[in-house]
Amino acid sequence: MISVILLAAGQGKRLGFKKQFVKLGGKPLYMHSLEKVLGIFDEVILVLPKEDLGRVELPTGVKKVAGGEERQDSVLEGLLEAKGDIVIIHDCARPFATTEMFRKVAQLEGVEGKITAIPVRDTIKQVSEGMVIKTLDRSALWHAQTPQGFIKKVLLECHFRARNEGVVATDDSALLERYGYKVGVVMGSPLNIKITYPEDLDLAKQLCAVCNP
Numbered sequence: 001m002i003s004v005i006l007l008a009a010g011q012g013k014r015l016g017f018k019k020q021f022v023k024l025g026g027k028p029l030y031m032h033s034l035e036k037v038l039g040i041f042d043e044v045i046l047v048l049p050k051e052d053l054g055r056v057e058l059p060t061g062v063k064k065v066a067g068g069e070e071r072q073d074s075v076l077e078g079l080l081e082a083k084g085d086i087v088i089i090h091d092c093a094r095p096f097a098t099t100e101m102f103r104k105v106a107q108l109e110g111v112e113g114k115i116t117a118i119p120v121r122d123t124i125k126q127v128s129e130g131m132v133i134k135t136l137d138r139s140a141l142w143h144a145q146t147p148q149g150f151i152k153k154v155l156l157e158c159h160f161r162a163r164n165e166g167v168v169a170t171d172d173s174a175l176l177e178r179y180g181y182k183v184g185v186v187m188g189s190p191l192n193i194k195i196t197y198p199e200d201l202d203l204a205k206q207l208c209a210v211c212n213p
C-alpha cells in the first residue's frame with residue numbers, strides 16, 4: 001500500500017503569505033499536487049496549518065492532518081496517520097511535479113528511499129564576503145526536489161531518531177543519509193520549481209499560462 005503525504009502546512013514567511021492557498025491557474029496551489037495523485041495511490045493525506053483545517057474543503061477520500069512548527073514536524077504528523085508501507089512525501093510548493101515522478105519514487109527495490117533531483121547545470125562558485133574563493137566540481141552535484149518516496153518504517157525510525165537528537169533537515173532523504181540508509185535518485189525536471197520567493201510565484205503563473213493556456 002502506498003500513501004502520499006502532501007505538505008501544505010507552512011506559513012510562507014519568505015513569500016510573505018501562505019502560498020498553499022494562492023490561486024494558480026484558477027485553483028489553490030495545493031490542488032495541483034492533489035490532482036496528480038488522487039485516485040492513483042491508495043491513500044492521500046494533506047497536511048495543513050492547524051488554524052486552516054476547518055475551512056478547507058477537499059475531495060472525498062483525502063485525509064486532512066494538522067501540521068507542526070517546522071516542515072519536519074509536519075512530515076511526522078502525516079507519517080503517524082499514514083497506513084501505507086511505502087510513503088511518498090511531496091511539497092505542495094512544487095505544483096508542477098508529475099504523476100510519473102510520484103510513480104517512480106515509489107519503486108524502492110534495493111533502496112530505502114528515492115528522490116527526484118536534477119543535475120546542477122551552472123558553474124558553481126564558492127564565495128565569501130563578495131569574493132570568489134574557488135570553482136567547485138559540479139559533476140556530482142544535484143538539486144534535490146520532491147516527490148521523495150520511502151519505506152515508511154525506515155522514515156519513521158529516522159524521524160524519531162532525529163527528534164531525539166534535535167536534528168533538523170531540509171528534506172527527508174537527508175535523515176536517511178544521516179542514519180546510513182540507501183537513497184536512490186530519479187530524474188526530476190527544471191520545470192518542477194519550488195515556490196519560495198515572490199519571483200518564483202511570478203514564474204509559476206507564467207509556466208501555468210503556457211502549460212494550461
Ligand SMILES: Nc1ccn([C@@H]2O[C@H](COP(=O)(O)OP(=O)(O)OP(=O)(O)O)[C@@H](O)[C@H]2O)c(=O)n1
Nearest residue numbers: 008009010011012013014069070071074092093
Ligand atoms: N511547518 C511546515 C513548514 C513547511 N511545510 C510545507 O513544506 C513545503 C516546503 O516548505 P517551504 O517552502 O519552506 O514553505 P513555507 O514553510 O510555507 O515557507 P517559509 O519557509 O518561507 O515560511 C511547503 O509545501 C510547506 O507548506 C509544512 O507542511 N509545514
Ligand SMILES: C[C@](O)(CO)[C@H](O)COP(=O)(O)O
Nearest residue numbers: 091144145146170171194196
Ligand atoms: C524538500 C525540498 O523541496 C527539496 O528541494 C526543500 O529542501 C525544502 O525547502 P527549503 O526551501 O530548502 O527549506
